[in-house]
Each structure stands twice: as structure tokens, then as C-alpha cells.
Amino acid sequence: MTTTTNTSWPTPVGVAALLDDVLHTDPAHPRPALRYLRRKPGRGLVAVYGDAREEMYTVTVDETAAAGHQAAAGHQAAAPGHEKATTGRVSAVSVTADPTYLADADGSVVHIDRLGVTIQRFPHDERLPGLEAAVHPVPGDPVWTALAAVLSADGSEEVELRAVSAVPLRYKPGDRCVLRYRLEGQGSAGGRVTGSVIGKLYRTVEQAHDATTLAERLWSLQGDRPWAPRPLGSVDPLPLVLTEDLGSASDTPPTVMGTEVVRMGAVSAHAAVEAAAAALADLHLGGTAQPETPQRTGAQEAVKAVNRAATIGRYVPELADRAAALGRAVGAALESSTPQGFRPSHGSYKPSQLLHRDGAVLLVDFDQFCLADPALDLGYFLAYLRPPGLWYHRAGTRAWFEDAAATFLTGYASAARARGMGQDELDGALRRSHVYEAALLLKIAARRPNRLHSARPGEVRALLEEVAACLDEGAAVDKASAGRQG
Incomplete structure (x- = not known):
């Protein structure tokens, strides 16, 4: 098969075209569906096709190619007798010379050096050798x-x-x-x-x-x-x-992902939000950190916010000035934040990191565990609590989010007080949560172009409006608090 499309790295079309060449995709045996696509600085592009329970392939494009060296992805060179690939445990062969070699255990990886491309069949993973x-x-x-x-x-x-x-x-x-x-x-x-x-x-x-x-x-x-x-x-x-194993949706009682219950339209959504707030208070007040636990400071998060704003500007140029201004404002607010102390923190606290079973919340994925301002986890959850329809101003989404957010913050405050957090520390964390919420919304906005999805200017504009609203909310809470103290 010779692909005639001319495009440049990195694009989903280019990656898919190359995989078609290697797999000899035809109508009777279609290419596996795209499951995952992301580009990260320093790591290049990664695309995953298929299901590991049947067949799954990983296509990676190294950083040099992904950075814009414009290697053609038309892949005429991938036609028989042209482009050469090096396969693991197999000598150099034409990419399309043998339609079965990827299915062979001795041919589970293909390198196409000219394009900076590696194709691997799961579970072969050169960077994850175990x-x-x-x-x-x-x-x-x-x-x-x-x-x-x-x-x-x-x-x-x-x-x-x-x-x-x-x-x-x-x-x-x-x-x-x-x-x-x-x-x-x-x-x-x-x-x-x-x-x-x-x-x-x-x-x-x-x-x-x-x-x-x-x-x-x-x-x-x-x-x-x-x-x-x-x-x-x-x-x-x-x-x-x-x-x-905490169970699955097919068990009795069922165990379901937080995204299935902490969402608009779910019958028990608010109860699940309350349970998530109580579980977070348990973690923050649990004394689980050790001296060697890494810290995440407001200054570190400020740098991330500015960088994310720059990413948005590169992919949506018409919003570059607005994004940069908001990035600077978020960064300044984070740098000036002064928590009373750092607490053990999840570091990535959002509905997808929770499991719900029989009314209880179970936390998973502690790979970002750290010592941080409690406001980090609070802001994380609030940012990801928004239903996707909010970016398109769909009816009912704003009211649902505001109600759910109030439930989360009220539930956290009640649980944190019951577990011994002082009122001053609690009030400060709640105030700063809006700044961290704004920072995480910038992450959400920047994530789409990182994954090479359509930039969707209207969606990004709505996200930036939310960032500005969070900053306004934080400033209003600060002003009200200062008035009470005065």
C-alpha cells in the first residue's frame, strides 16, 4: 500500500497514515481505533491505537521530528523497496515487505529512523521494559x-x-x-x-x-x-x-469511576461530591507526609500557569494577549499566596481519581502526592467539576456547577473543622482555592492543543472567561475577609 497524502509531523492524519502503511490496512481489516493522542515537551508525540484485549499499537514520534522538522508523512518512502525499518530482533526490512511481521512475537517493534518514528505492538514497550x-x-x-x-x-x-x-x-x-x-x-x-x-x-x-x-x-x-x-x-x-482490587461496575455493590457519579444528571451527584469533600479532609488532616515528601509551592504553580497561557497563545493566536494577561495575573496571585502551612495533598484531586462504592469514596493514583497548600486540591476538584456543556453555555450547566461547587466547599469546611483544622487556616485555604482553580482551568485549556485536538477557539475563550471569573471571586472573598477583620 502506498499512501499519497502529503502532510507534516505531527498530525493525527500523518500518524494514522504511517500506521496504515505498516499494518497494510484494508477495508477487510481496518486500522484499530485511536484511543490516546498526546504531545508533551521533551517527550514527542504518542498515539495509541486499538484495545490491548485484542490488538494495540503505540506510535511515537521523537521530539526532533515533533518539533517541526517537517519530515514528510506522505510516506511514499514507505512503499515496498523504499523506506527501511529496523524491527526488534529482526534485521532491516521494508516497512511493507511482510504483512505479518508485527503479529509475530519476534517483530513487535519497528523503527523508522528517517521519520523519528517507533511503532510497537502491546505489550512491547522499550521505555517500560518490565x-x-x-x-x-x-x-x-x-x-x-x-x-x-x-x-x-x-x-x-x-x-x-x-x-x-x-x-x-x-x-x-x-x-x-x-x-x-x-x-x-x-x-x-x-x-x-x-x-x-x-x-x-x-x-x-x-x-x-x-x-x-x-x-x-x-x-x-x-x-x-x-x-x-x-x-x-x-x-x-x-x-x-x-x-x-476495589472492584468494578459489574460487582455487587458496584464500584464506579468518579466521573460516572460526579456529573450533571447523575442521581447521587451531590452526595458523591460531599463524600469526595470529606475524603479530601481526611487526607489533608491525616498526617501522612514524611520529611522527604516533595513540596509544591505557589511559586512553582505560578510558573506553570504562565507557561500554559503561552501554550494557549501559540495555538489560538487571537486569544494570545488575553491568555497572557490572565496567566500573569494567576501567576502573581499564586506567588503571593501564603498558606499557614503545607498539608499532605493528593496533587491531582479530580473526579477521575476517585472510585465510588456503596456511598463511600476511595482515592486512587497517589503518584502526585506532595506537601502543598490545601487550596491546591480544592482548586483542582473545582476546575474539573465543571460539566463540558458549560463551555458552550448549555442550559442548566451553570446552575448545576455552582450548586455542586458550593456543596463541595461546604462539605470540606465541615469535615476539616471536625478533624481539627483551625478556622483561620480553613478560611485561607477556601479563599486561595479560587486562584488554584483558575490555574487548573488554564491547564485544561492548554491540554487540548497538547493532545493535538482542535483548538476550538470558542471553547478556549469560554475557559478563559472562567479563569477571569475565578480571579474575581478570589479577590471578592479577600476583600470581604479584610472587611470582617477590619
Whole structure:
């Protein structure tokens, strides 16, 4: 197959065209659907096609190509007898010389050096070298041994692990992968024993050990109302961490993602928001941080806000001046913020990082755990609480958001006071939450062009209006507070 489209890196069309060339896509065997697309500074472009339960391919474009060196993505050079690719464990071959080599375990990676492109078939990942062993454990290896111990953990009988299936839940190529392991074994009494466990694979063993230590500390502080999964240890020498499986939507009672319940139209949305606020207060007042826990300061967040505003300006030039002005204003407000002290913080607290089960909230993904102004987590949640229809001024979205935001802040204030936070510290965190909310809205606005989606000027303009409104709200709260103190 010869692709005749002429375009430049990086574009979704160009990436898809190259994958078509490599896979020999035809109407009878269409290219897998695009699942993930993002470009990050220093990391280039990453696109993921397909489903790991069937077939999944990762296409990466290195930073040199993604930075605009205009390598043609027309791929006439990818026609038979032209462009050469180097495959893992396979000598140089024409990209389209063998229509089956990507399906072969010995040909799971293709390098096209001229274009700065690497194509890999899951679970092969050159930047995440433990992935294949984590996805396909075999009897006697460290992963299999650790999973067998989990299945026998209750001690009621000896259990022989007979079968393991690993289903990817979240995968960030070259970074990490979350897997659900389904386990099946036979007990010493002859009965069938089943179970499941969650595994999270990191790039390094140090990351895995740090994650395990934090998970154990969080678990030890929860008492009789758990709000984080129980840690089950790490799997040396792989950078793999095991935790309890908190369940899925098919279980009884069902466990669902926060985005399924903390949303406009959900019957129990406000109850879920209240529960999220109480769980956040538990974390902030839990004393879970250690001296080596990284800090996130207002000054650091200020730099991010200015950079995000610049990103918006590059992709939506007509809004560059407005974005830059708001970025400077947010940055100045963050730099001048003075919390009474830093609290243990999630660092990425939003509905998608929560699980809801039987009225309880469970927090996941503590990879951004830090010491920070409590306002960081508050602002994070508020920014991501907005329904997408708000950017298009759809009926009812504004009223729903304002009601839900008030529920969240009121619920947090009540829970934080009950757990011992002083009123002055609480009032300050609530005031500053609007500034952090503005900063995170800039992140949301800048994220779309980073993922190479359409810039959608109208949507970005609406987001910038929200940023300005948050700054106004913060200033109004500050003024009212100063008046009360005077």
C-alpha cells in the first residue's frame, strides 16, 4: 500500500497514515481505533491505537521530528523497496515487505529512523521494559509467585495458582501501566479458588518502592473507614506494585469511576461530591507526609500557569494577549499566596481519581502526592467539576456547577473543622482555592492543543472567561475577609 497524502509531523492524519502503511490496512481489516493522542515537551508525540484485549499499537514520534522538522508523512518512502525499518530482533526490512511481521512475537517493534518514528505492538514497550513480564507472567517467575501469595493470603488453605489473565486498565506508553489480574487456582481441598488484584507498573524500582511505602502509610492511618486501597507489596525485581482490587461496575455493590457519579444528571451527584469533600479532609488532616515528601509551592504553580497561557497563545493566536494577561495575573496571585502551612495533598484531586462504592469514596493514583497548600486540591476538584456543556453555555450547566461547587466547599469546611483544622487556616485555604482553580482551568485549556485536538477557539475563550471569573471571586472573598477583620 502506498499512501499519497502529503502532510507534516505531527498530525493525527500523518500518524494514522504511517500506521496504515505498516499494518497494510484494508477495508477487510481496518486500522484499530485511536484511543490516546498526546504531545508533551521533551517527550514527542504518542498515539495509541486499538484495545490491548485484542490488538494495540503505540506510535511515537521523537521530539526532533515533533518539533517541526517537517519530515514528510506522505510516506511514499514507505512503499515496498523504499523506506527501511529496523524491527526488534529482526534485521532491516521494508516497512511493507511482510504483512505479518508485527503479529509475530519476534517483530513487535519497528523503527523508522528517517521519520523519528517507533511503532510497537502491546505489550512491547522499550521505555517500560518490565511490561511484557507483567502482562504475561509464567509459573515460577516473580510476578506469578507474588500473585500466588495473594491468592493464598487468607491462610485458610494452601492454594495452587493455575491461571492468570492480565487486563490493562490504564496505560501511558513509556511511563506506567495499571493492570487487573484475574486469578484462578485450586485449593488443597480440591475446590476452585478465584481472586483479583491490581498491579501498577512503573519505570523504575525506586518509583515502585516509594509508591509501596506511601500506600502502606496511607493504609495505616485510615482506621475503620478506608479511603484508599490496601497495599499488597511490590514485586522485585520488577517495578510492579500490587494493591487490592476495589472492584468494578459489574460487582455487587458496584464500584464506579468518579466521573460516572460526579456529573450533571447523575442521581447521587451531590452526595458523591460531599463524600469526595470529606475524603479530601481526611487526607489533608491525616498526617501522612514524611520529611522527604516533595513540596509544591505557589511559586512553582505560578510558573506553570504562565507557561500554559503561552501554550494557549501559540495555538489560538487571537486569544494570545488575553491568555497572557490572565496567566500573569494567576501567576502573581499564586506567588503571593501564603498558606499557614503545607498539608499532605493528593496533587491531582479530580473526579477521575476517585472510585465510588456503596456511598463511600476511595482515592486512587497517589503518584502526585506532595506537601502543598490545601487550596491546591480544592482548586483542582473545582476546575474539573465543571460539566463540558458549560463551555458552550448549555442550559442548566451553570446552575448545576455552582450548586455542586458550593456543596463541595461546604462539605470540606465541615469535615476539616471536625478533624481539627483551625478556622483561620480553613478560611485561607477556601479563599486561595479560587486562584488554584483558575490555574487548573488554564491547564485544561492548554491540554487540548497538547493532545493535538482542535483548538476550538470558542471553547478556549469560554475557559478563559472562567479563569477571569475565578480571579474575581478570589479577590471578592479577600476583600470581604479584610472587611470582617477590619
